[in-house]
Amino acid sequence: MIGGGLAGSEAAWQAAEQGQHVTLYEMRPERPTPAHTTDRLAELVCSNSLGSNLVDRPAGLLKEELRRLGSLVIACADATALPAGGALAVDRENFARLVTERVLSHPRITVQRAEVTALPRPEDAPTVIATGPLTSPALSQAIAALAGAEHLYFYDxxxxxxxxxxxxxxxxxxxxxxxxxxxxxxxxxxxxxxxxxxxxxxxxxxxxxxxxxxxxxxxxxxxxxxxxxxxxxxxxxxxxxxxxxxxxxxxxxxxxxxxxxxxxxxxxxxxxxxxxxxxxxxxxxxxxxxxxxxxxxxxxxxxxxxxxxxxxxRNTFINAPALLDATLQCRKQRNLFFGGQVTGTEGYVGSTASGWLAGVNAARLATGQPLVTLPPTTMIGALCRYVASAEEKGFQPMKPNMGLLPPLSDPPRRKAERAQMYAARSLRDLEAVLMTLGREVGS
Ligand SMILES: Cc1cc2nc3c(=O)[nH]c(=O)nc-3n(C[C@H](O)[C@H](O)[C@H](O)COP(=O)(O)OP(=O)(O)OC[C@H]3O[C@@H](n4cnc5c(N)ncnc54)[C@H](O)[C@@H]3O)c2cc1C
Structure with a gap:
């Protein structure tokens, strides 16, 4: 795993929970970014809010799915939550400290404090790139060489x-x-x-x-x-x-x-x-x-x-539709996965979600199991599919939103009722997947 932010921490945790031995490379504090100020994993660089916690809101639904998928990041956010109305806001210090402690104490995760400047070779172990919007320049160059296109930049x-x-x-x-x-x-x-x-x-x-x-x-x-x-x-x-x-x-x-x-x-x-x-x-x-x-x-x-x-x-992200499958595996180099904001799944929880999938699939590739996607009716499934299949030209990062989900067969007129039906369908379909996979993911 390259990058110990929200996505990389989640990916490392999920792969380790699948029984894999994981090395997580984080360049801080040796090499800082323009926004991070600590050496902790999963540092929140701006708002302390992870957005809505209401299940009938897009970000709230994604959080609930991640809870059911055994997300480390959401568990730590729940444990360090502050009062914030219908939102999940956290004490940023306690949140990052808790994620760091849990990752460091996992028996199958080793954390290396070093900048990775080159991509792995095709014969190397499965690797997740989760270096975020402030991916270091050297690694950005290596990714740009693989992607065959220039990075895109915009403001946050x-x-x-x-x-x-x-x-x-x-x-x-x-x-x-x-x-x-x-x-x-x-x-x-x-x-x-x-x-x-x-x-x-x-x-x-x-x-x-x-x-x-x-x-x-x-x-x-x-x-x-x-x-x-x-x-x-x-x-x-x-x-x-x-x-x-x-x-x-x-x-x-x-x-x-x-x-x-x-x-x-x-x-x-x-x-x-x-x-x-x-x-x-x-x-x-x-x-x-x-x-x-x-x-x-x-x-x-x-x-x-x-x-x-x-x-x-600055925000750095790849042209995911040109490069990734919905499993977040790189089409040009199959031992490579991308997770987090660098894929274009926008925001703290969107980044965590794609980190989850990239980590699970990297572990599955390592053990020869078929890779998974999640149902398109779930927010996590829809978001990861979106970044892999959106229009390549002018591709922009995407936040969780109900518009990504397939339409309801018999939609009620009222928006609030529709949102509740989307949420109920998503959680039902997610449960079904967890049953079929024998809860082998998200234990
Ligand atoms: C300044 C800023 C403010 C933001 N504010 C918000 C907000 O308020 N709300 C919101 O929802 N989203 C926000 N975002 C967007 C995004 O959701 C967050 O950046 C989120 O942290 C992305 O998670 P990530 O795991 O993909 O990346 P990060 O959390 O940034 O983690 C990437 C990690 O990779 C490390 N790294 C980078 N390059 C290398 C390398 N070559 N080798 C080893 N390690 C490396 C970095 O040090 C970092 O720890 C913001 C982004 C930025 C940059």
Missing amino acids: AMAPIVTLDSIDMDKAFRASRYGRGSSPGGEDYINCPMDRAEYEAFYRALVTAERIPLRDFEREDPRFFEGCLPVEVIAARGERALAYGPLRPVGLRDPRTGRRPYAVVQLRQDNLAGTLYNLVGFQTNLRWAEQARVFRMIPGLEHAEFVRFGQMH
């Missing part, structure tokens, strides 16, 4: 984090949308309400604030990842874009006025101690001084202490 971004102490709670208030939080009273988020004048002043400052210039490789291919757009890019789409987007006030009432604010900036707990909060949806490419100036215009954040400013970063 991190949101700023502030200290709780520095938030003015005389202006901000605690609540979850529609009171759906997991803590008593549904008060998982801190909300900074804005009236119309405050919103308009904030909008004007945001769209005119100074940004960090793009680097060469970014300028050549200036595409943004739609699900993680910088806040200033959303704002530039129109004066009300934020009020309908990350700053939408729906489901929230300011207890001081009893009314719905014009717009709301939400802050989500970022660490177990509850001392740090991140600005939800505020990924940004503004200069740090500009972030301090503009974000302190938000009511309640006038004296905010930023422990981390937002940042932009």
Whole structure:
């Protein structure tokens, strides 16, 4: 296994659980990446949220499937969860520490702290490449040589984090949308309400604030990842874009006025101690001084202490439809598998899911067993099939979403009911596969 992130840790664990002896290569701390700050496996580099935990939401369904498939990453996330409404958010330190401890203590996994710079030869043992969006340059070159095409680059971004102490709670208030939080009273988020004048002043400052210039490789291919757009890019789409987007006030009432604010900036707990909060949806490419100036215009954040400013970063991924089968095996070199974000399965849980499949199939290849795919009606099956079979031209990473699943034979009119039916079908089909495989995977 090359890469000890979410996908590589999951892949290593699954292959080891299949009885294989696994060597996991992780280049940190010897060689850092532009985003990781520790030497831990499965470090979360941005948000501490793994997305929805509700089974009738795409990311929630994928998590539930992974739970049933014996995922190490989801088990560790569940064990280190923080209050976050219907989402699965974790204490990032405890989460990464737990994954690291479990991997290091597995009797069949050896962790080597070294950068891998070349691909294995065809006669070598099955190998999973799970080096993520920040794959080191040397290995990127080797992959590009195999792929026969240039890598694709686009942006992803991190949101700023502030200290709780520095938030003015005389202006901000605690609540979850529609009171759906997991803590008593549904008060998982801190909300900074804005009236119309405050919103308009904030909008004007945001769209005119100074940004960090793009680097060469970014300028050549200036595409943004739609699900993680910088806040200033959303704002530039129109004066009300934020009020309908990350700053939408729906489901929230300011207890001081009893009314719905014009717009709301939400802050989500970022660490177990509850001392740090991140600005939800505020990924940004503004200069740090500009972030301090503009974000302190938000009511309640006038004296905010930023422990981390937002940042932009590169994302590296392969043209998976040109290279991979739905088993995540490489068509050009059969002892090679790809897992994680580098395949184009986007996000923490999407990366974990493709890591799971790559790890299981690498182990199966090693023992001469037929490789597996999961049913297309499951989110994990659909996602891995998608990256292997999407249009090659203009291929972009994909997040879990219900649109990947085959249509229902008799779909109800209401979206919520359809989502529940998709979820029920997926979990039923997954159970059937686990029965047929004699639970030989995901024990
Ligand atoms: C800055 C940033 C912010 C992101 N924010 C979010 C977010 O908020 N939410 C979300 O869902 N997704 C986010 N993503 C996208 C993605 O889901 C995560 O990056 C996720 O961690 C991907 O998992 P992975 O296992 O594929 O890669 P990673 O978790 O990055 O793991 C890859 C590992 O491989 C190692 N490695 C790289 N090259 C080599 C080599 N040659 N030899 C040995 N080891 C190597 C790296 O050090 C790293 O530990 C973000 C990505 C980035 C880069």
